[in-house]
Amino acid sequence: IKNGGDSPALVFHELYSPLVTPFDIIEALCATKDGEGQRRQVGMSKLLLPEEVEKERSSAEERIDLANSIVFLLIPAYKDAVVPSSHLERFVGILSKVLPPLSQKDNVRLSVTLPIVAAILGNAQMRSKIDQMGTSLLNRLEEMASPIADYALCSEWDPNARSAASSCLFQILLYYQQDKFKCISSSVLKESIAPSLADACNQASEIMTDGGEEENSSESIKSSLDLLAVVGSAAACRGGVSSTTADAVTRFLIDVACKNEATVPFMEQRLSPRDDSSGIKSAGKSLPALAASSFGMMMSVQNGGPFWRQRIIHTALPPVLAASNSSTTNTVSAVAGPPMGSLIAACHIVCCTPVVVTGEKRLQDLINILARGFVEFANARTIDNSDPSSPPKHFEGWNDLMTGLLASMLKLLSSNSDVMLPYVAGLIPNFLVVCSVSSQPDDIPSQLLALQCLVAVTHLPSAQRICKAHKVTVTSGLGELMDHPSVILRRAAVHTRNVWFMLE
Numbered sequence: 071i072k073n074g075g076d077s078p079a080l081v082f083h084e085l086y087s088p089l090v091t092p093f094d095i096i097e098a099l100c101a102t103k104d105g106e107g108q109r110r111q112v113g114m115s116k117l118l119l120p121e122e123v124e125k126e127r128s129s130a131e132e133r134i135d136l137a138n139s140i141v142f143l144l145i146p147a148y149k150d151a152v153v154p155s156s157h158l159e160r161f162v163g164i165l166s167k168v169l170p171p172l173s174q175k176d177n178v179r180l181s182v183t184l185p186i187v188a189a190i191l192g193n194a195q196m197r198s199k200i201d202q203m204g205t206s207l208l209n210r211l212e213e214m215a216s217p218i219a220d221y222a223l224c225s226e227w228d229p230n231a232r233s234a235a236s237s238c239l240f241q242i243l244l245y246y247q248q249d250k251f252k253c254i255s256s257s258v259l260k261e262s263i264a265p266s267l268a269d270a271c272n273q274a275s276e277i278m279t280d281g282g283e284e285e286n287s288s289e290s291i292k293s294s295l296d297l298l299a300v301v302g303s304a305a306a307c308r309g310g311v312s313s314t315t316a317d318a319v320t321r322f323l324i325d326v327a328c329k330n331e332a333t334v335p336f337m338e339q340r341l342s343p344r345d346d347s348s349g350i351k352s353a354g355k356s357l358p359a360l361a362a363s364s365f366g367m368m369m370s371v372q373n374g375g376p377f378w379r380q381r382i383i384h385t386a387l388p389p390v391l392a393a394s395n396s397s398t399t400n401t402v403s404a405v406a407g408p409p410m411g412s413l414i415a416a417c418h419i420v421c422c423t424p425v426v427v428t429g430e431k432r433l434q435d436l437i438n439i440l441a442r443g444f445v446e447f448a449n450a451r452t453i454d455n456s457d458p459s460s461p462p463k464h465f466e467g468w469n470d471l472m473t474g475l476l477a478s479m480l481k482l483l484s485s486n487s488d489v490m491l492p493y494v495a496g497l498i499p500n501f502l503v504v505c506s507v508s509s510q511p512d513d514i515p516s517q518l519l520a521l522q523c524l525v526a527v528t529h530l531p532s533a534q535r536i537c538k539a540h541k542v543t544v545t546s547g548l549g550e551l552m553d554h555p556s557v558i559l560r561r562a563a564v565h566t567r568n569v570w571f572m573l574e
Contacts, residue, residue: 093160095144096186099137100179130174134181134228141185148189153196155203161187162210169217177227184234191241200246208248215242215254219262222297225289236300243304243312244373253312255305259319260336263301267294268334271357291357295364298335299323303367306382307374313381320385323368326361327411328393358411359467366418366474379423387432390415394439410471413443417474425485434489437482441493444475448500469512472504476519483526494533498524498540502547505563514556521548521559521566528569537573544570 164183168176190196200208221227222235243255270290302319305312318335325332333340369382393412416439425433450468479497483490504520524544528537548570551563 096164096182099133099140099182100175101133126174130178131228133178134231137178137182138230141182145185145189148186149193151193151195153190153193155196155199155207158187158190158196159207161190162207162214165214165218166210169214170220171227177231180221180235181228181231184231184238188234188237188241191238191246197245205248208246211242211246212248212254215239215258216261218242219258219297219301220266223262223266223293225293236297239297240300240304243301244308247308251311253305253315255301255308255312255315256336258301259298259315263294263298264334264337267291267298268337270294288360292360292364295323295360296367299364299368303369303371303373306368306378307371309375309378313378316378316382317385319368320365320382323361323365324386324389324415327358327365327415328389328409330356330358330411356410358409359414362411362414362418363470365415366422369418369422380427383419383423383427386415386419387428390419391432391435391439394443395435413439413447414471414474416440416443417471417478420478420481421474425482437489437493440475440478440482441497444472444479445496445500447471447475448503469516472516473519476504476516476523480519480523480526483523483530488532491530491532494527494530495536495540498527498536498544501527502544506547506550509555511556514559517551517559518562521562524548524566525569528573534573537570541570541573 161183164179165187168179171177171180218235218239222232222239224232239258243258247254270293273290298319302316302323305319306316315335322332322335331340365386369379390412393409394416416436419428420436420440428436447468479490501520501524505517505524527533545567548563548567551559554560554563
């Protein structure tokens with residue numbers, strides 16, 4: 071199946087008794103020892119002793135690890151070949167019996183089944199036969215949407231299975247709704263995601279009030295926001311009556327990213343602003359940054375028609391520009407950069423959409439935002455209060471932010487040379503700052519992008535005089551990368567340095 075093309079996959083689906091069937095393999099992967107992980111009534115697992123709970127959890131994790139090492143070999147048979155509709159019906163039947171999971175045995179079965187169901191639902195040949203599927207099967211898929219969302223939101227379960235559940239949810243919301251005038255996405259938001267998000271934010275506020283650790287609450291908020299983006303992107307790609315749901319999700323994510331507060335979609339509850347008094351050190355974990363990253367997930371989906379992103383951009387751009395216009399300068403200077411959330415959102419807008427969609431005036435505003443933000447955050451450092459003698463470090467999330475900023479500017483430098491010209495003189499020294507940050511592996515992506523930006527700048531016909539003025543500084547600054555541990559980075563630095571040496 072892994073290396074043999076379509077034929078072994080077709081044979082795999084044609085296995086029937088008395089031969090071994092595909093479902094015998096699934097049952098073997100889901101099997102547990104007699105008496106372990108048996109299904110219980112709701113709430114009964116709370117009566118178990120801690121030793122028994124830990125024993126069941128440990129056994130389930132072993133079964134899941136074994137299943138994960140085998141299931142990925144079966145995925146091509148379900149993703150690329152023609153899968154009989156009867157197999158999908160049987161898998162849906164399995165899922166309906168164990169959602170929500172009431173024991174570790176149910177968790178094991180879901181961890182095995184969900185990746186396969188995600189592959190079947192994403193199979194292009196299966197999607198082409200939706201009209202031939204029975205109404206009962208489509209109804210069962212629609213009914214499973216909210217339970218699947220609840221499973222994906224629960225941090226207790228296996229991360230791979232939760233990711234597969236999110237994929238299943240996206241496919242169901244986008245392709246497997248039989249009524250074109252009905253939007254299941256709004257129901258999933260109302261029943262599962264919106265309450266979970268509101269609860270997570272309330273818990274975070276309580277924890278911060280009490281002075282406790284907010285790591286778990288941040289993860290819960292991030293999971294809720296990410297799944298909200300998955301549902302919003304499915305609604306946007308589907309279009310029609312689902313477009314209003316996509317608009318609501320977009321407005322919410324952008325309002326949180328730019329204003330740090332918003333009303334939860336389809337709920338009357340307004341999120342309380344979180345106190346980010348911890349400053350830039352925790353900026354990468356702030357609610358606006360998390361919301362902006364989820365907005366980027368929504369924008370980066372490849373499905374759907376050519377126009378849904380334009381609708382999203384029309385909704386998102388005005389608040390992003392309004393939040394970032396703390397300064398109206400048209401050149402890079404020592405002014406304060408835009409807020410973190412709106413800056414990340416601007417990066418995703420530039421990277422995920424054609425430049426012509428934004429319009430000339432808005433494009434100029436976006437470039438101003440990105441340039442000012444890059445100059446500020448490229449030099450941002452934090453000091454570890456527990457060890458004042460240690461050198462300043464970048465704040466958490468710095469690499470992700472720099473990667474987005476540099477990718478945006480590289481795209482603009484490659485396609486819109488004229489509008490980038492006023493910013494070149496201020497950007498070149500800061501590209502060098504990013505190149506020389508450290509020798510840590512996490513910094514390599516941003517360093518490679520900074521080197522590409524330095525090469526792209528030399529290709530601007532109108533910037534040759536500016537580049538010549540910085541030639542000595544750049545060539546000497548790149549010399550520090552000649553001894554970097556990364557072979558890829560050393561080669562990129564040599565190429566960039568040679569390009570600058572050739573300037574005349």
